[in-house]
Amino acid sequence: MLNEKDYDYKVSAAGRVNLIGEHVDYCGGKVLPAALTLKNTVYVRANGTDKINLSWTDLPDKVTLEIGKLDSYRDLKYAKYQAGSAYFWQKAGHEIIGCDMVQDCTVPFGSGLSSSAAIEVSTIAALATVAGEEFDPVEVALLSQKAEREYTGVNCGIMDQYISACGKAGCAVLLDCKTLAREYVPVELGDCVLVITGSNKPHNLVESKYNERREETEQALAALKTKAEISCLADLSPAGFEKICGVLGGKVLDRARHVVEECERVRLATAAMRAGDTVSLGALLNASHASLRDLYEVTGKELDALAAAAQSHPACLGSRMTGAGFGGCTVSLVKKDGLKDFEAHVAKEYERATGYPASFYDATLGDGIIAEKIKK
Numbered sequence: 001m002l003n004e005k006d007y008d009y010k011v012s013a014a015g016r017v018n019l020i021g022e023h024v025d026y027c028g029g030k031v032l033p034a035a036l037t038l039k040n041t042v043y044v045r046a047n048g049t050d051k052i053n054l055s056w057t058d059l060p061d062k063v064t065l066e067i068g069k070l071d072s073y074r075d076l077k078y079a080k081y082q083a084g085s086a087y088f089w090q091k092a093g094h095e096i097i098g099c100d101m102v103q104d105c106t107v108p109f110g111s112g113l114s115s116s117a118a119i120e121v122s123t124i125a126a127l128a129t130v131a132g133e134e135f136d137p138v139e140v141a142l143l144s145q146k147a148e149r150e151y152t153g154v155n156c157g158i159m160d161q162y163i164s165a166c167g168k169a170g171c172a173v174l175l176d177c178k179t180l181a182r183e184y185v186p187v188e189l190g191d192c193v194l195v196i197t198g199s200n201k202p203h204n205l206v207e208s209k210y211n212e213r214r215e216e217t218e219q220a221l222a223a224l225k226t227k228a229e230i231s232c233l234a235d236l237s238p239a240g241f242e243k244i245c246g247v248l249g250g251k252v253l254d255r256a257r258h259v260v261e262e263c264e265r266v267r268l269a270t271a272a273m274r275a276g277d278t279v280s281l282g283a284l285l286n287a288s289h290a291s292l293r294d295l296y297e298v299t300g301k302e303l304d305a306l307a308a309a310a311q312s313h314p315a316c317l318g319s320r321m322t323g324a325g326f327g328g329c330t331v332s333l334v335k336k337d338g339l340k341d342f343e344a345h346v347a348k349e350y351e352r353a354t355g356y357p358a359s360f361y362d363a364t365l366g367d368g369i370i371a372e373k374i375k376k
């Protein structure tokens with residue numbers, strides 16, 4: 001049993017839901033994620049050694065990392081996220097001191113709600129805090145992304161780590177992934193709420209398929225650059241894209257069209273949210289899911305069944321997969337007064353279609369990093 005008072009600091013970082021802007025962060029697009037109250041919390045205390053001792057509240061494992069050898073833990077199952085983050089923090093010139101860390105994660109693993117980003121970001125923030133260093137959350141996010149890419153092998157964009165570090169309660173962040181400029185957008189949905197539903201389909205092939213999609217978008221960009229002065233796919237408007245997309249063919253054309261149109265949907269969805277127009281917002285969520293299913297091909301049977309079950313209920317204004325895809329969660333915009341009936345309907349229809357139960361996560365929009373000294 002964890003006794004908080006045995007530790008000096010409690011440092012957490014958030015899981016996330018992406019409202020819209022899927023598979024566009026690594027193409028220089030804008031995204032609209034929000035941090036969740038589901039998070040990874042690190043309890044930490046200095047131990048006067050040259051080692052980081054790791055344990056978990058919900059795993060029996062105990063792992064010791066030597067501070068001088070942080071590059072050598074890439075094969076560890078769970079601790080590679082902590083080791084990778086610590087390694088890149090150290091490589092960027094920050095001091096790491098010996099410490100004991102207990103990790104407590106309420107973001108369900110493999111749920112597509114970014115447990116890995118929450119773990120990476122909170123680990124770096126905890127290492128900085130216990131060493132008495134003030135940290136810049138954006139630097140923490142960038143080094144966490146580096147860890148995910150170069151240590152664990154997923155060539156991810158910046159969205160997850162950024163929102164995990166910089167999220168703000170009650171808000172989504174409109175993040176420009178090309179410049180890292182951000183705007184906080186209050187999520188005020190009138191008579192509606194966001195519902196996050198898990199497919200309970202374990203993430204499968206995410207790494208290889210994710211990296212494959214990235215390569216396809218890079219191929220598209222190289223071909224389109226012969227026709228237009230662009231630095232990323234997000235530089236093209238849908239109309240500009242249609243004029244020059246003849247240089248693309250097959251799947252690469254579909255992938256690029258998804259990216260360009262999804263960027264436009266982010267713009268429209270942000271405007272709809274600011275105007276309190278939940279009907280338009282819902283329609284954009286549905287269109288995003290259809291594009292991820294038909295053009296980007298990252299949904300799969302279970303996420304399609306889950307989104308379809310949600311979309312078929314009268315209280316639902318829109319529903320889409322969120323995150324990388326290939327399993328994971330959907331996010332739905334649902335009228336409060338029909339919420340109970342909506343959940344019963346989705347649970348029944350989804351299980352009938354796939355054999356998996358649906359999970360409804362009890363989460364609201366929370367803060368990014370929270371670092372606190374534990375009172376004794």
Ligand code: GLA
Binds near residue numbers: 023160
């Ligand atoms: C994963 C990645 C993100 C982003 C999403 C898809 O969550 O970590 O960078 O690309 O997939 O939008």
